[in-house]
Amino acid sequence: GAGVSQSPSNKVTEKGKDVELRCDPISGHTALYWYRQSLGQGLEFLIYFQGNSAPDKSGLPSDRFSAERTGGSVSTLTIQRTQQEDSAVYLCASSSHRGSRQETQYFGPGTRLLVL
Amino acid sequence: GDSVTQMEGPVTLSEEAFLTINCTYTATGYPSLFWYVQYPGEGLQLLLKATKADDKGSNKGFEATYRKETTSFHLEKGSVQVSDSAVYFCALTPNDYKLSFGAGTTVTVRA
Numbered sequence: 001g002a003g004v005s006q007s008p009s010n011k012v013t014e015k016g017k018d019v020e021l022r023c024d025p026i027s028g029h030t031a032l033y034w035y036r037q038s039l040g041q042g043l044e045f046l047i048y049f050q051g052n053s054a055p056d057k058s059g060l061p062s063d064r065f066s067a068e069r070t071g072g073s074v075s076t077l078t079i080q081r082t083q084q085e086d087s088a089v090y091l092c093a094s095s096s097h098r099g100s101r102q103e104t105q106y107f108g109p110g111t112r113l114l115v116l
Numbered sequence: 117g118d119s120v121t122q123m124e125g126p127v128t129l130s131e132e133a134f135l136t137i138n139c140t141y142t143a144t145g146y147p148s149l150f151w152y153v154q155y156p157g158e159g160l161q162l163l164l165k166a167t168k169a170d171d172k173g174s175n176k177g178f179e180a181t182y183r184k185e186t187t188s189f190h191l192e193k194g195s196v197q198v199s200d201s202a203v204y205f206c207a208l209t210p211n212d213y214k215l216s217f218g219a220g221t222t223v224t225v226r227a
Contacts, residue, residue, distance in 0.1 A: 043217035048213055
């Protein structure tokens, strides 16, 4: 079946602009995660969704970052007033159940964001 | 806090050579351990995992054993191919779903 998809694959924006990144998880997966992969910080957890709720937003780096999930499926990560330090690859992952330490998370190809 | 340390790369090997990538971890409780692989131009893929001590994960000729006594999860493959060239990430989930990743090891296999 189809894997996790993300769009756009690449995004170039100017400092101060808002951007929206989209994630379409594997059909039927109730848990969804966002991570960020950057040169200086490696791979970092951002936020976890169970259904449409986000019980864990602890990894969001500032209040410029927000995310939502609708219909228990598609998720959008929004970055307002982008800064150059937001440049990174944003990865989305999903897993089949309630999010546990044993579950396999399946990753999308990522969105490469460059803030000029 | 919980963390993963993996050997720094890059690692360059000839085809049919033996590959080992060391990974050690620090975690409270009983983490699950994972190896993810990122092939050029592609996303992260799960390579193998182990969820309790002494478990061995294996896939595509790769193996790793969860060693609680040495807090390690070293990745091994007996005979690498050019197609194994990729970046390999060791990761753990200590108590919940948050994956903590190592820095990644770039492996290049030459024909």
